[in-house]
Amino acid sequence: MALFSGLLLLILFLLSVESSTRANQFGDVHLGSQLSPISSLHSWLSPSGQFAFGFYPQENGFAVGIWLAGQPKNTVVWTANRDEAPVSSNATIHLSEEGRLLLRTEQDYENLIANVSEVADSASMLDSGNFVLYSGSQVIWKSFDFPTDTILVGQNLSYSDELISSVSSSNHSSGRFLLRMQADGNLVAYPVNSAALVDDAYWASNTNKYMGLNLYLNHRGFLFMDMNGSKPLLLARSAYPCENKTAIFRATLDADGVFRLYSHCLKNKTTWSVHIEWSAKNNLCDVRGFCDFNSYCSGIGTDAGCSCYPGFAFNDPNKRFSGCYKNVSESFCTGSEEGQMYDVISIENILFERYPYSVQEGKKENCGLFCLEDCLCDVAMFINEKCEKYTAPIRYGIKDRNISSTAFFKVKANPSPSPAAPPMSPTIIIESKKSLIVFLAIIFGSIAFLCFIIAISTFFVYRDRAYLYEKLSGVISLAGEFTLQSFSYTELEKATDSFREELGRGSIGAVYKGKIPGGEKTVAVKRLEKVVDEEEKKFRAEIIVIGQTYHRNLVRLHGFCIEGSRRLLVYEYLKNGTLADHLFTAERRPTWKERVRIALDIARGILSSIKADVSTADDQMVLSSWAYQCFVAGQLDELVKDEHIEYESLERMVMVGLWCVQHDPALRPSIKNVIFMLEGSKDIPAPPS
Ligand SMILES: *[C@@H]1O[C@H](CO)[C@@H](O)[C@H](O)[C@H]1NC(C)=O
Numbered sequence: 001m002a003l004f005s006g007l008l009l010l011i012l013f014l015l016s017v018e019s020s021t022r023a024n025q026f027g028d029v030h031l032g033s034q035l036s037p038i039s040s041l042h043s044w045l046s047p048s049g050q051f052a053f054g055f056y057p058q059e060n061g062f063a064v065g066i067w068l069a070g071q072p073k074n075t076v077v078w079t080a081n082r083d084e085a086p087v088s089s090n091a092t093i094h095l096s097e098e099g100r101l102l103l104r105t106e107q108d109y110e111n112l113i114a115n116v117s118e119v120a121d122s123a124s125m126l127d128s129g130n131f132v133l134y135s136g137s138q139v140i141w142k143s144f145d146f147p148t149d150t151i152l153v154g155q156n157l158s159y160s161d162e163l164i165s166s167v168s169s170s171n172h173s174s175g176r177f178l179l180r181m182q183a184d185g186n187l188v189a190y191p192v193n194s195a196a197l198v199d200d201a202y203w204a205s206n207t208n209k210y211m212g213l214n215l216y217l218n219h220r221g222f223l224f225m226d227m228n229g230s231k232p233l234l235l236a237r238s239a240y241p242c243e244n245k246t247a248i249f250r251a252t253l254d255a256d257g258v259f260r261l262y263s264h265c266l267k268n269k270t271t272w273s274v275h276i277e278w279s280a281k282n283n284l285c286d287v288r289g290f291c292d293f294n295s296y297c298s299g300i301g302t303d304a305g306c307s308c309y310p311g312f313a314f315n316d317p318n319k320r321f322s323g324c325y326k327n328v329s330e331s332f333c334t335g336s337e338e339g340q341m342y343d344v345i346s347i348e349n350i351l352f353e354r355y356p357y358s359v360q361e362g363k364k365e366n367c368g369l370f371c372l373e374d375c376l377c378d379v380a381m382f383i384n385e386k387c388e389k390y391t392a393p394i395r396y397g398i399k400d401r402n403i404s405s406t407a408f409f410k411v412k413a414n415p416s417p418s419p420a421a422p423p424m425s426p427t428i429i430i431e432s433k434k435s436l437i438v439f440l441a442i443i444f445g446s447i448a449f450l451c452f453i454i455a456i457s458t459f460f461v462y463r464d465r466a467y468l469y470e471k472l473s474g475v476i477s478l479a480g481e482f483t484l485q486s487f488s489y490t491e492l493e494k495a496t497d498s499f500r501e502e503l504g505r506g507s508i509g510a511v512y513k514g515k516i517p518g519g520e521k522t523v524a525v526k527r528l529e530k531v532v533d534e535e536e537k538k539f540r541a542e543i544i545v546i547g548q549t550y551h552r553n554l555v556r557l558h559g560f561c562i563e564g565s566r567r568l569l570v571y572e573y574l575k576n577g578t579l580a581d582h583l584f585t586a587e588r589r590p591t592w593k594e595r596v597r598i599a600l601d602i603a604r605g606i607l608s609s610i611k612a613d614v615s616t617a618d619d620q621m622v623l624s625s626w627a628y629q630c631f632v633a634g635q636l637d638e639l640v641k642d643e644h645i646e647y648e649s650l651e652r653m654v655m656v657g658l659w660c661v662q663h664d665p666a667l668r669p670s671i672k673n674v675i676f677m678l679e680g681s682k683d684i685p686a687p688p689s
């Protein structure tokens with residue numbers, strides 16, 4: 001008896017832990033077999049009858065996958081080609097005579113289910129839930145190697161594998177969240193449409209590569225991370241409530257973004273009872289991106305909902321998690337009495353991702369007013385005794401009584417009808433404000449430089465031109481919020497000790513260290529050499545835009561000097577040197593992740609100017625055509641040899657960079673779209689040559 005049960009345990013063990021050779025002859029599928037969704041043979045069962053491979057109903061058609069046979073019906077654990085449209089009832093699955101596993105649709109269109117070069121001679125649905133193809137006694141393909149949103153007992157999620165949630169329990173296409181086993185050994189959950197940076201993560205195992213690079217479920221329903229050389233780390237355990245009856249465990253990244261451990265107990269021959277054994281998150285509002293852009297999450301536990309901020313409307317009222325668009329026309333920036341036309345609505349206890357373009361000291365009562373006075377501002381948040389201003393889109397919003405903040409949203413003051421703004425679809429906004437471009441170029445080296453930091457992060461491109469105007473004088477002041485000081489040439493000559501200490505030199509002039517009187521503030525003075533004239537009014541407007549640009553990672557403009565043909569710009573002095581120093585000095589060079597962060601921060605800083613566009617200059621073309629050639633040849637690693645870089649994010653950066661340096665300004669994306677593309681929340685079309 002003991003021998004018998006020992007034998008049984010051994011068999012069970014062999015079935016549940018995947019072995020690479022054929023362990024059983026049951027459930028075998030022979031060449032020439034086929035399935036059809038409407039025949040009685042719509043699936044191949046495992047020997048126990050607990051798992052099935054074949055057609056399952058999805059939406060108005062059928063999908064190919066693996067599920068738990070019996071009741072309830074919706075426990076799908078794997079789907080083939082999940083992002084393809086459901087097929088009709090005329091479709092068939094074949095294990096063809098040629099040894100291929102195919103899906104054939106009515107137009108005789110064939111789709112490989114198992115993409116493998118070897119030829120199979122049989123297949124098997126195993127009791128573990130793994131569907132495998134054999135060549136002789138060798139397993140040549142297994143569904144366990146291609147997890148969708150679920151892992152089963154015996155299945156591993158190892159280095160660079162990821163689970164992607166389903167759209168919903170009835171649509172198993174790729175959804176909104178992912179759980180990735182990172183190269184650093186940390187298992188981390190992110191929204192799919194994010195850049196997968198630290199701020200985007202909402203759950204992590206907090207393991208490192210010396211601990212684990214492998215997540216698996218054991219036969220008792222314990223979720224482990226493999227430890228390098230020592231005991232595995234227990235992440236979650238099942239209470240095993242099945243009263244000695246058959247139990248099946250699975251760990252699924254659910255459609256709501258929560259990673260959960262489930263047990264299924266076999267009640268009788270056909271009915272399973274389902275239990276949640278563990279959840280990575282208890283509050284849905286803690287799942288970043290649960291409510292998409294411009295909306296916020298409120299509620300506790302799984303009772304959570306999404307609401308639009310004031311002035312915003314749902315992208316899709318039937319899918320309230322899918323975010324909101326700004327339902328206020330942006331034309332108010334052109335008006336002079338915008339203060340009368342707009343009002344603010346405040347909401348307490350709101351928090352969202354915080355990258356303000358401006359931070360001001362002030363009283364809470366004035367925070368809404370600051371936003372009203374600033375045509376760039378969509379929302380101001382009073383938090384930690386400071387007023388922060390933001391431009392939409394804003395994301396990761398939550399409302400929680402424990403957060404002490406007040407957010408002020410700009411809305412139309414009177415309900416008189418105005419044309420509704422189109423949904424914030426990710427169309428590329430094209431701007432061609434040439435003179436602005438040139439001025440931004442002065443300030444930031446050039447925006448193309450930004451794009452190249454963004455794109456390649458190792459290139460330094462420095463080229464710009466200046467369009468300056470006569471007659472500009474006096475102090476430009478904007479809503480008392482900041483001032484740009486006008487200096488005389490003599491003042492700056494004195495301040496820099498006759499331009500003694502040169503900090504650096506670009507193509508349009510040199511930068512000198514100086515001290516301006518009053519506060520003895522250290523500044524960097526840039527003396528421009530090439531100058532082209534245009535109207536004064538435009539120049540004034542551009543200087544204001546530049547002066548308004550405020551971001552912790554961007555150099556701030558303090559003032560300027562125009563005297564005859566002499567033009568100088570006065571910047572804050574960065575004692576740590578320029579970004580270029582950092583990027584191109586080997587010892588100080590930041591890691592790839594840090595560089596990605598810098599690029600995004602710069603892009604976000606430039607977004608404080610809604611008119612931001614990207615520009616190009618001739619001597620970058622050699623560099624960009626090389627980058628383009630590497631991109632086309634699929635050899636981006638040529639660009640950044642000797643570095644540890646995530647290929648995917650490099651590719652994204654290079655593609656954005658190539659779009660940014662297009663000769664035709666109409667082709668260049670807006671800076672807002674640059675951010676979306678960098679973050680991965682917008683697909684990047686292949687850039688033209
Ligand atoms: C399933 O979800 C995908 C992704 O959101 C969507 O494209 C598809 O239309 C959905 N299927 C149906 C039948 O609604």
Ligand SMILES: *[C@@H]1O[C@H](CO)[C@@H](O)[C@H](O)[C@H]1NC(C)=O
Nearest residue numbers: 061087088089090091106107
């Ligand atoms: C299935 O094929 C038959 C015959 O070709 C056709 O009449 C029928 O419309 C098809 N059904 C579907 C759902 O496509």
Ligand SMILES: *[C@@H]1O[C@H](CO)[C@@H](O)[C@H](O)[C@H]1NC(C)=O
Nearest residue numbers: 110111112113114115116117
């Ligand atoms: C099959 O895999 C190969 C190599 O991984 C890939 O190049 C090819 O596009 C795949 N084919 C299909 C139909 O997915």
Ligand SMILES: *[C@@H]1O[C@H](CO)[C@@H](O)[C@H](O)[C@H]1NC(C)=O
Nearest residue numbers: 018144154155156214216226
């Ligand atoms: C899965 O991980 C376990 C534990 O590390 C290991 O023993 C097993 O060989 C792995 N299985 C596969 C199929 O890789």
Ligand SMILES: *[C@@H]1O[C@H](CO)[C@@H](O)[C@H](O)[C@H]1NC(C)=O
Nearest residue numbers: 185209210211212213228229
């Ligand atoms: C295991 O740890 C050792 C040293 O602690 C390290 O050299 C080795 O690379 C690690 N293995 C993995 C797979 O991380």
Ligand SMILES: *[C@@H]1O[C@H](CO)[C@@H](O)[C@H](O)[C@H]1NC(C)=O
Nearest residue numbers: 005240241242243244245246
């Ligand atoms: C489960 O099995 C164990 C030992 O085989 C036994 O002691 C226990 O009473 C059983 N539990 C139930 C609920 O049947």
Ligand SMILES: *[C@@H]1O[C@H](CO)[C@@H](O)[C@H](O)[C@H]1NC(C)=O
Nearest residue numbers: 071267268269270271272273
């Ligand atoms: C199995 O149990 C369910 C409810 O627990 C019941 O509805 C069903 O009829 C049972 N089936 C069999 C075959 O006993």
Ligand SMILES: *[C@@H]1O[C@H](CO)[C@@H](O)[C@H](O)[C@H]1NC(C)=O
Nearest residue numbers: 312313314327417418419420
């Ligand atoms: C959007 O704005 C228009 C005009 O201001 C208004 O009529 C409409 O009701 C708004 N839509 C929503 C969903 O708030």
Ligand SMILES: *[C@@H]1O[C@H](CO)[C@@H](O)[C@H](O)[C@H]1NC(C)=O
Nearest residue numbers: 283299300399400401402403
């Ligand atoms: C607020 O904090 C308290 C104590 O820290 C906690 O018990 C409560 O659940 C929190 N409320 C919300 C809505 O998160």
